[in-house]
Amino acid sequence: MPLLWLILIVLAIATTGYVLGRARVMARVGGDSRDLHSLPSYYGYNVALKVVLPSFLLLLVWLLAQPMIVNGTVAADIPESAIPDGSSRGLIMSEVRRTSEGLDNAVAQGLMTEDFARNARSDFNDVTQRLKDAGQIVTAQVTQPILQAAQRYRIMNDTGNLILSALVILVALAGAAWGMREMRPEFRARNVVEYVVRGVLVAAASVAILTTLGIVLSLVFNTIEFFRLYPAWDFFFGTTWSPSFTGRGGSSELGVLPLLWGTFYISIVALMVAVPVGLFAAIYLSEYATPRVRSFAKPMLEVLAGIPTIVYGLFALLTVGPLLMAVFGKDGLGWMQAGTAVMTAGLVMGIMLIPFVSSLSDDIINSVPQAMRDGSYGLGATKSETIRQVVLPAALPGIVGAILLAASRAIGETMIVVLGAGAAARLSLNPFEAMTTVTAKIVSQLTGDADFASPEALVAFALGMTLFVITLGLNIFALYIVRKYREQYE
Structure with a gap:
């Protein structure tokens, strides 16, 4: 399921929970809001927050964890013989991800069927040509190990996305049920909502720190990968900048x-x-x-x-x-x-x-x-x-x-x-x-x-x-x- 549709479904459940939660607590006091501990809207917000926050938290954690798990699993299955001299397993995985994305785009353009894209016995020469026909950026030749790894990468991602959609919807429904059970006149809905909102504000204030950390980590990991292939001394103290794209840095x-x-x-x-x-x-x-x-x-x-x-x-x-x-x-x-x-x-x-x-x-x-x-x-x-x-x-x-x-x-x-x-x-x-x-x-x-x-x-x-x-x-x-x-x- 596309991510946008999943978010819209969660928001629809939250909106429905707000309306039903507010109506239920008002029905319990016969329509007289003076018998409630909090304003009626707080009861609706309580249900909506219990739907949105757990669902979006699960969605965020899953989206962060799934790429690492899939990359690690697929990378571990790539044989050492498929890694050329001067390269590394991490660099080969970049080729795998690019090939996987190319397969997705080629299927979307109708240049190959889903069964062909997933077939482990597909001719990698044919696949390379079809990816180039689809306008995808690939290396000169997609090798068989890279093609098989890309196919497994796609399957694991598709399976993970399907499980994610089911879990997020279940968590949203469970949050709605949890919130509806609390719809009692004596429930301190205002206190709960204000406490949760304060936590959300603290999390929003932390976005800048987390963004900076993400930028630094993305630079650090790729920088370490670069220094595995090129001497740090030559980089920091070299007086000539002359990159060559004919090999893997040997003449650069x-x-x-x-x-x-x-x-x-x-x-x-x-x-x-x-x-x-x-x-x-x-x-x-x-x-x-x-x-x-x-x-x-x-x-x-x-x-x-x-x-x-x-x-x-x-x-x-x-x-x-x-x-x-x-x-x-x-x-x-x-x-x-x-x-x-x-x-x-x-x-x-x-x-x-x-x-x-x-x-x-x-x-x-x-x-x-x-x-x-x-x-x-x-x-x-x-x-x-x-x-x-x-x-x-x-x-x-x-x-x-x-x-x-x-x-x-x-x-x-x-x-x-x-x-x-x-x-x-x-x-x-x-x-x-x-x-x-x-x-x-x-x-x-x-x-x-x-x-x-x-x-x-x-x-x-x-x-x-x-x-x-x-x-x-x-x-x-x-x-x-x-x-x-x-x-x-x-």
């Missing part, structure tokens, strides 16, 4: 240093644009602008934060690049060979970061107590002297935090780099040369010709893990500084 050089250098170089150029402009704008808006000007200028400045990054990338490619070429290109100073360069991406990214710096700095400057300004004026200082010697030093920790948050945003940018900086991975100090960043190469490695049985694709997860650690460190440091500043003045 996957040194991350050129990518990290490009990432930091472009980010530094962007911050050199964003920090002065954003900070000066924040000082003007908070100290010099009239309320009327501020009410207009600040929202207009923050509009920059809402522009999609692909638009900034097109602006870099079509406007900023040609302008720089006119000044620094062959017809100008001769420093620039093409419109895609570090300077092009850095300038546009700096424009994008201006509202991040200005808005945060403006709020931080405004939070400096007015008494500090008045004391400075009372000692005879001018307005500019008060800003330089009192306001900015007091707001400096928060401003540094804003700059660090903008830096982490710059490090994670992709589209501006792809369109404005080029794709060359090099170690160079020339800002008018094309370079690339970690994020740009993550995109190219996952959309290239490599499959997940090769380090050329798995390296994207190692790059992502490296970038995650860098940006996480910057964010933690920035939040620490901002929090320390706020504690000082609140």
